[in-house]
Structure formats: structure tokens, C-alpha cells
Amino acid sequence: xxxxxxxxxxxxxxxxxxxxxxxxxxxxxxxxxxxxxxxxxxxxxxxxxxxxxxxxxxxxxxxxxxxxxxxxxxxxxxxxxxxxxxxxxxxxxxxxxxxxxxxxxxxxxxxxxxxxxxxxxxxxxxxxxxxxxxxxxxxxxxxxxxxxxxxxxxxxxxxxxxxxxxxxxxxxxxxxxxxxxxxxxxxxxxxxxxxxxxxxxxxxxxxxxxxxxxxxxxxxxxxxxxxxxxxxxxxxxxxxxxxxxxxxxxxxxxxxxxxxxxxxxxxxxxxxxxxxxxxxxxx
Amino acid sequence: xxxxxxxxxxxxxxxxxxxxxxxxxxxxxxxxxxxxxxxxxxxxxxxxxxxxxxxxxxxxxxxxxxxxxxxxxxxxxxxxxxxxxxxxxxxxxxxxxxxxxxxxxxxxxxxxxxxxxxxxxxxxxxxxxxxxxxxxxxxxxxxxxxxxxxxxxxxxxxxxxxxxxxxxxxxxxxxxxxxxxxxxxxxxxxxxxxxxxxxxxxxxxxxxxxxxxxxxxxxxxxxxxxxxxxxxxxxxxxxxxxxxxxxxxxxxxxxxxxxxxxxxxxxxxxxxxxxxxxxxxxxxxxxxxxxxxxxxxxxxxxxxxxxxx
Numbered sequence: 001x002x003x004x005x006x007x008x009x010x011x012x013x014x015x016x017x018x019x020x021x022x023x024x025x026x027x028x029x030x031x032x033x034x035x036x037x038x039x040x041x042x043x044x045x046x047x048x049x050x051x052x053x054x055x056x057x058x059x060x061x062x063x064x065x066x067x068x069x070x071x072x073x074x075x076x077x078x079x080x081x082x083x084x085x086x087x088x089x090x091x092x093x094x095x096x097x098x099x100x101x102x103x104x105x106x107x108x109x110x111x112x113x114x115x116x117x118x119x120x121x122x123x124x125x126x127x128x129x130x131x132x133x134x135x136x137x138x139x140x141x142x143x144x145x146x147x148x149x150x151x152x153x154x155x156x157x158x159x160x161x162x163x164x165x166x167x168x169x170x171x172x173x174x175x176x177x178x179x180x181x182x183x184x185x186x187x188x189x190x191x192x193x194x195x196x197x198x199x200x201x202x203x204x205x206x207x208x209x210x211x212x213x214x215x216x217x218x219x220x221x222x223x224x225x226x227x228x229x230x231x232x233x234x235x236x237x238x239x240x241x242x243x244x245x246x247x248x249x250x251x252x253x254x255x256x257x258x259x260x261x262x263x264x265x266x267x268x269x270x271x272x273x274x275x276x277x278x279x280x281x282x283x
Numbered sequence: 284x285x286x287x288x289x290x291x292x293x294x295x296x297x298x299x300x301x302x303x304x305x306x307x308x309x310x311x312x313x314x315x316x317x318x319x320x321x322x323x324x325x326x327x328x329x330x331x332x333x334x335x336x337x338x339x340x341x342x343x344x345x346x347x348x349x350x351x352x353x354x355x356x357x358x359x360x361x362x363x364x365x366x367x368x369x370x371x372x373x374x375x376x377x378x379x380x381x382x383x384x385x386x387x388x389x390x391x392x393x394x395x396x397x398x399x400x401x402x403x404x405x406x407x408x409x410x411x412x413x414x415x416x417x418x419x420x421x422x423x424x425x426x427x428x429x430x431x432x433x434x435x436x437x438x439x440x441x442x443x444x445x446x447x448x449x450x451x452x453x454x455x456x457x458x459x460x461x462x463x464x465x466x467x468x469x470x471x472x473x474x475x476x477x478x479x480x481x482x483x484x485x486x487x488x489x490x491x492x493x494x495x496x497x498x499x500x501x502x503x504x505x506x507x508x509x510x511x512x513x514x515x516x517x518x519x520x521x522x523x524x525x526x527x528x529x530x531x532x533x534x535x536x537x538x539x540x541x542x543x544x545x546x547x548x549x550x551x552x553x554x555x556x557x558x559x560x561x562x563x564x565x566x567x568x569x570x571x572x573x574x575x576x577x578x579x580x581x582x583x584x585x586x587x588x589x590x591x592x
Contacts, residue, residue, distance in 0.1 A: 018400075018405065019405070021396075021400060022400060022405065022407065022411060025396075025397055025400060025411065025414075026410075026411055026414050028468070029414045029415060029417060029418055029468075029472065030414055030417060032418075032426075032429050032430065032433060032468065033417055033418070033421065033429070035429075035433065035440060036429045036432070039432065047438045048437075048438070051440060051444065090318075093314075094314035094315050094318060095315065097311040097312070097314060097315065098311060098312050098314070098315035098316075100311055101307075101308040101309075101311035101312045102312070105304050105305070105307065105308035105311075106301070106304070106305075107304065107305035107308045107309070108305070110308075113312060113316075116319070117315075117319070120319055120323045122525055122576075122580060123323075123327075123573060123576065123577070124525075124528070124529035124549065124569075124572055124573060124576055125529065125549075126529065126531070126548075126549045126552045126553060126569050126572050126573075127327055127330055127569050127570070127572065127573040128322070128323060128326035128327050128330060128569075129326075129330075129552070129553065129556060129557070129565075129569060130326070130329065130330050130333060130340070130556050130562055130565055130566045130569060131325065131326025131327060131328070131329030131330045131333075131566075132322065132326040133340065133556075133557070134329060134340075134343055134562075135321075135325065135326055135329070150321075150322060151322060153318050153322045154319075154322040154323050157315060157318055157319060157322075158319070161315060186307045186311065190311075211420070214422065215422040215423055215424070217423065217424050217531070217532040217535070217536075218531050218532070218549070218553070221535070222553070222557055231422055231423075231424035231425070231532075232424075234424055234425060234428055235424050235427070235428065235535070235536045237428075245435075247432050247435070247438060250428055250432070251428075251429070251432065254425040254428055254429060257422060257425055258420070258421050258422065258425050261420045261421070261422070262416075262417060262420045262421075264420075265416050265419075265420040266413060266416065269412075269413065269416060272416070273476055273479075273480060276473075276476060276477065276480075277476075277477060277480040
């Protein structure tokens with residue numbers, strides 16, 4: 001039964017309805033972002049225009065110039081980069097050790113360790129906020145990127161361990177058996193045999209952890225005062241006066257922070273989907 | 284038996300190797316365990332500890348034990364100071380639950396629709412799949428600012444255009460729905476990605492058999508797709524619900540920290556803890572948030588028999 005030959009009218013109607021649905025979904029997913037890009041390219045005076053006039057209004061880069069010359073934003077970008085890269089590197093390194101142990105070794109208490117790690121990734125950040133605040137204060141890390149790197153480990157480590165463990169399990173065992181027979185220590189095996197094989201997994205996991213760290217808001221807002229990361233800078237972006245919300249520069253700053261993520265996500269789309277499902281569905 | 288029979292060499296050696304492997308495993312796990320104990324275990328213990336004290340964030344050493352006084356306490360003058368006696372807390376609980384139930388429900392429905400569309404063959408499928416990743420890739424704070432602008436009553440496409448200059452975010456009752464819309468937009472993609480991954484792992488020949496049997500697409504969806512998708516769907520549901528229950532960013536950015544305290548449990552806890560510097564009270568609220576979320580996890584895991592392994 002082929003609808004195309006049996007009832008062409010109904011077939012084309014169905015196809016048209018389907019493409020309409022596709023269009024609606026695409027507009028729903030992209031319109032807010034496109035509107036933000038558009039706003040970032042308009043001068044402040046044009047924000048009052050009607051939507052049609054607004055779209056046709058002249059394009060300008062003045063918001064971007066203003067954002068990039070804002071010292072808070074410059075510092076925010078730097079600190080976000082330091083904090084996100086730092087917490088990712090630390091969690092990848094020690095997370096890979098743990099994932100190797102959990103994915104390959106048999107020992108008592110393994111299930112308990114796995115459940116503890118899962119529980120940590122489940123429980124709310126607010127539950128540790130007070131305790132972490134006093135800990136960071138005690139270590140004299142308040143307002144320092146190091147304090148944020150330390151506190152971000154609470155979500156980057158469980159995530160990397162969990163995802164990498166499921167990757168390690170999928171690597172065929174012959175590789176390291178050969179290394180073990182040759183008398184390699186577990187660390188040698190890990191660094192020389194497994195790491196090269198795990199490279200795609202490390203990149204994927206690192207990228208996802210980077211995105212999480214780059215986006216974090218609660219800890220960054222609480223544990224810093226002047227050394228803000230970019231989300232906090234954007235959330236508190238203020239204009240000349242207290243009541244003036246500079247939407248143009250805010251949107252420009254938002255786009256600047258988002259574009260690198262979107263590029264990364266598009267380049268690594270396949271890995272990301274597999275990483276997400278390893279972390280969430282299988283995990 | 285005075286002379287003990289020598290144990291066969293082989294088992295002992297394997298046992299030795301296994302013990303050695305277990306020791307190595309412990310060394311490999313140690314950095315992770317230390318890190319987790321430092322950033323999660325110890326602070327969590329401190330939160331529970333301080334919840335029983337009257338303590339200030341600036342001088343935690345000067346604390347006095349008050350038992351459950353942060354939770355429930357009425358002074359001699361009849362003033363209720365426990366947070367469980369504060370209607371604002373219960374408003375935050377109600378709003379968080381409403382936010383969670385409605386947004387996770389809508390996300391699941393929209394996510395399912397988008398996943399089914401992307402899973403079928405059509406021209407431009409790759410593009411739509413790519414577009415799907417965009418809202419997910421946008422930082423939450425950025426999407427909150429984007430939508431705050433869209434909702435703005437004098438500039439926003441929605442606030443000025445669709446709602447005719449009504450300030451939706453100014454009123455908590457309307458704001459919660461506006462926030463749900465933002466969260467649904469932002470996270471439907473995540474749900475759709477997970478559901479899509481689940482759909483692509485379904486065996487295709489079963490649908491061919493169902494086609495041969497003359498089952499309609501509708502029947503196939505309810506009788507085949509949905510039951511087979513159940514495990515993937517449930518795990519996605521659990522993760523999304525937990526994220527929604529601990530929501531803070533969207534409220535904080537779009538409403539400000541003061542109003543976030545009446546719309547989210549986390550916002551309420553953070554206000555007590557950081558803005559008001561009440562370490563004891565804030566810790567008590569954090570304990571409550573923690574317990575509420577743990578109870579929901581247990582309900583999910585037992586009711587749906589979610590398996591994580």
C-alpha cells in the first residue's frame with residue numbers, strides 16, 4: 001500500500017503538514033537566539049522600533065566594541081577560561097584513574113563507590129553551599145579562580161568518572177592484557193595503552209564538563225566578589241544608571257559567550273550525543 | 284592434622300594477583316575519593332552540623348546549639364522564626380514543584396515530538412538535528428537574559444508585542460509560567476537528544492513486522508515505541524526532574540535574588556545563607572532541600588525500578 005500512488009492528494013497534504021511541523025520546530029528552537037543576535041547588532045536607539053523596522057534597521061558592531069572594552073567582561077572571559085579549563089583538566093586526570101579502576105578492576109565495594117559517585121552528581125549544589133563557603137574561606141580561596149576550580153570538582157568529577165567508566169568498559173581487554181603480560185604497571189598501561197585509545201572519549205567528556213563549568217552560576221556568584229566568571233558578569237551587566245538595562249551590550253556579551261560553545265557543539269555533535277547518552281541513558 | 288597440606292600454588296597466586304589488583308584499584312580511586320570527600324562529603328556534613336546551630340556566616344566559630352530551632356521555633360512573644368513556619372518557604376516549595384512538574388512534562392512531550400520528527404527521513408533532517416543542539420548549547424544565564432529581554436514590557440518581542448506591555452516577570456504568579464516557558468525552551472533539546480538516541484537503538488524489523496500486520500503508526504507508537512523507550516525515557520525524566528528541583532539560575536537572573544527566594548527552594552536557601560548571612564538557618568533550609576530531593580529520588584527509583592547500570 002503506497003499512499004503516494006493510491007491517494008496522491010492525501011500524500012502531499014501529509015507531507016506538507018509534516019514540513020510545516022518541521023518549520024515550526026526549527027523556528028521555535030532558533031528564533032529566540034536569532035532575535036538576540038539581531039539585537040546585538042542594533043544601536044540602542046533602535047530597540048524602540050516595531051519588529052519590522054527593527055529587522056530592517058542598520059547593522060552596527062558598537063555593542064560588541066563596548067562589550068570587549070569593558071574590563072569586567074575581559075576579566076570574566078579570562079577567569080571563565082581558567083576556571084573551566086582548570087577544573088576539566090583536574091577531573092579528566094583523576095577521573096580517568098578512577099574510571100580505569102571502576103571499568104577494569106574487580107574489587108570489593110566497587111558498586112558502593114559507583115553509587116556514591118552517582119549520588120554526588122544527583123544531590124543539589126545548595127546542600128554544600130554553606131559548608132563549601134566556610135571551607136573556601138578557611139583555605140583563603142575566596143574570590144580566587146582556584147576556589148572555583150576546587151568547588152567545580154563536585155560536578156565535573158562524578159560526571160567524568162561516570163562517562164569515562166562506561167567508555168573504558170567498551171574498550172576491548174586484549175590491549176592492556178598484552179601490556180600487563182609485558183610487565184607494564186597499571187599507570188603505564190593507563191597512560192601508554194588506554195589513553196591513546198580513550199582520546200575521543202576524553203575529548204568528549206572534557207568538552208561536556210567544560211560546558212558545565214563554563215555555564216556554572218551559583219558557586220561563581222557566591223564564592224567570588226570581583227573576580228567574576230562570565231555568566232555572573234552577564235547576569236549583572238549594568239548600564240550607566242541603575243535603572244538602565246543595556247540590552248544591546250547584554251545581548252552582544254551573551255552572543256560572545258555562546259558562539260564558541262555552539263561551534264564546539266556543532267563540530268563535536270556526534271561525540272556529544274554519544275557522551276550524553278553514555279552519561280545519562282546508559283549511566 | 285599437624286601438618287597442613289600445602290595449598291595448591293595456582294589458586295594462591297591468582298588470589299595474590301587479585302589482591303594486588305584490588306590494591307591498585309584503591310590507589311587509582313584514591314584521588315577521586317579524596318576530592319569527593321573534600322568538596323562534597325565534608326561540606327555536606329558541615330551543612331547538617333550547622334543546621335542545628337544558631338550561627339552567622341561571617342563568624343561561624345561563635346555559634347550556639349539550638350537543636351531544631353532553625354526548623355521550628357516560636358519565641359516567648361509568639362514570633363515564629365523557624366523557616367518551616369514561614370509562608371514564603373512554602374510558596375517557594377509550591378512554585379518549585381509546579382515548575383518541575385509542568386516543565387518536565389512539557390519537555391517530555393515536546394522532546395518526544397521533536398525526536399520522532401528528527402528520527403524520520405526527510406530533506407533537511409541534518410539541519411534540524413543541528414538546530415536541536417543550539418538551545419542546549421546556550422548557557423542558562425544567557426538564555427535567561429535573552430528571555431528577560433523578550434519578556435521586557437517596553438522592548439521585548441513577547442512582552443511588548445504578544446502581551447501588550449504587560450510586565451509578566453513583575454508578578455510571581457505570572458512569572459512562574461514565563462520561567463517554565465524558558466526552561467522548556469532551553470531543555471527540550473536535551474530531552475529530545477536522549478529520546479532520539481533511544482529511538483535509534485530500537486530494532487527496525489519490529490516495525491516492518493507491525494506494518495505487515497497492518498498496525499497503524501499510532502498503534503505502533505503506543506504499543507511498540509513507548510514501551511521499548513521506557514528505560515531511556517525514565518532515566519532522562521529522573522535527571523531532568525532533579526535539575527528542575529534544584530533550579531536557581533533562571534530565577535535569580537530573571538527575577539533577581541529577592542524574588543528568586545519565593546520562586547525556588549534553592550533561591551530561598553541561598554538568600555538565608557548568603558544574602559542574610561544566616562549560616563545556621565540557611566544550612567537548615569539546605570538540609571530540607573536535600574531531603575526533599577532525596578525522597579523524590581527514592582520514590583522515582585523504587586516506583587519505576589529505574590536501573591542505572
